[in-house]
Amino acid sequence: MHTIIEPFKIKSVEPLYFNTKKERKTILEKACYNPFRIHADDVLIDLLTDSGTSAMSSNQWAGIMQGDESYAGSPSFFHFEKSVKDVTGMPIVIPTHQGRAAEKILFSILGGKGKYFISNTLFDTTRANIEFSGAEGIDCLCEEGKHPTIPAPFKGNMDIDMLKKIIKKIGAENIPMVIMTVTNNSGGGQPVSMQNIKTVSAICKENNIPFFIDACRFAENSYFIKLREEGYENKSIPEIAAEMFSYADGCTMSAKKDAFANIGGFLAMRDLDLAIHCRNLLIITEGFTTYGGLAGRDLEAIAIGLKEVMDEHYLQYRIRSIEYLTNKLIEAGVPVMQPAGGHAVYIDAKEFLSHIPVEQYPGQALVCALYAEGGIRSVEIGSLMFGKYDISGKLVPAQMELVRLAIPRRVYTQSHIDYVAEVIIQVFKIRNMIKGLEVIEETPLLRHFTAKLKPIN
Ligand code: F0G
Secondary structure (H helix, E strand, O other): OOOOOOOOOOOOOOOOOOOOHHHHHHHHHHOOOOHHHOOHHHOOEEOOOOOOOOOOOHHHHHHHHHOOOOOOOOHHHHHHHHHHHHHHOOOEEEEEOOHHHHHHHHHHHHOOOOOEEEEOOOOHHHHHHHHHOOOEEEEOEOHHHHOOOOOOOOOOOEOHHHHHHHHHHHOHHHOOEEEEEOOEOOOOOEOOOHHHHHHHHHHHHHHOOOEEEEOOOHHHHHHHHHHHOOOOOOOOHHHHHHHHHHOOOEEEEEOOOOOOOOOOEEEEEOOHHHHHHHHHHHHHHOOOOOOOOOOHHHHHHHHHHHHHOOOHHHHHHHHHHHHHHHHHHHHOOOOEOOOOOOOEEEEEHHHHOOOOOHHHOHHHHHHHHHHHHHOEEOEEEOHHHHOEEOOOOOEEOOOOOEEEEEOOOOOOOHHHHHHHHHHHHHHHHOHHHOOOEEEEEOOOOOHHHOOEEEEOO
16 A cells, blocks of 8 residues: 555645754743743644644635624524534534633533533543533543553543443432543543444433533544444445434534634534523623624634545544554654554653652653753643642642643644654653653643643752
């Protein structure tokens, strides 16, 4: 078989910014060892996120010019609404300015003290919005998903037995919703099988609990189902996506991922009563129901991107490029999440930096080392992001200490990725010289965005 190539030509380019290792060390120190605090033009290869960082297509840019900016009833809204309905089959579509705005609306209505939301793994903003409402989030990930370096086809699946036990223990009346994140971002970008979605949906129906999908990466998940699940090899991606959504009562979506948009999101659902509450809150917080915090041009870009992402040549290239980097790292002995996920490569920092205890944030230490060595920006998904303190102030660490290298869609070429692999392998060789970190300033919620740290000598 021939090399799987980027299925696009490049019409417009942006410069990369080069600096020296010495300069980067100073930048890191000034940023208090938190790459969220670094200016993007001090970054060479930015793998902080795949969110809002996609290269849009010439068709999307054409859509931007055609966007209609009417306050109410814009044709761009109807184009957007049709596109979301075509993909999800959901009859009610509510635009929001990004995914977390959809979450904020949903959990403000359904959350509150004494309520529990169950998920395979809640993404950080999803969990934060649940907790902000006074409710609690419970992750119910399958056992395979908890072991980064042991391969399995659907490591994003929910643990069905645990789900049943939790529902029995807490009581269905205290569970306003079960949320399946596809692919499972915080658990390594790992897919969820159709069988698992179907079973969870059936359990929710039996217990009268609404079942929603966090659909940020629905197309990548659909492609994994096509590749790995029996009976789906000859189905098209739109067919697989439609079946996934058919089991759900609704979904939240950040269009900044699998819709190739730089901003945007939506809520889609079947229940008109819930939609009325959501739309009321939307008008107060986001905007009128036909634009929800977005410009008409954004709605056009999303409408077009949602369709483009289901192209199989694109998805083959997308999944292959993540696997390509993963395999290079495996060959060099670097401990990475296996198999490769859909949008990112996840390094197991606990193993990579086994001399740094979790209380000294090995993930964040590795993130800093990758920046210093090669100007690569990545993100910690470990105890800085998800750690809590117990009543005595002792860190309760996260389940895993991962470093995520999220690959923006259609942005970097194979030689950029080769460079990334070289830098990681170089850092792996000098890993024993890397020091742990301590937090010197932080906020109570989502502290990883703004926390200040310093190296421990
Ligand atoms: N759900 C998942 C699974 C996500 O990955 C994200 C965002 C959101 C919800 C929130 O969407 O950013 O549009 O408000 N993830 C980004 C990331 C930020 O880097 O993984 P948003």
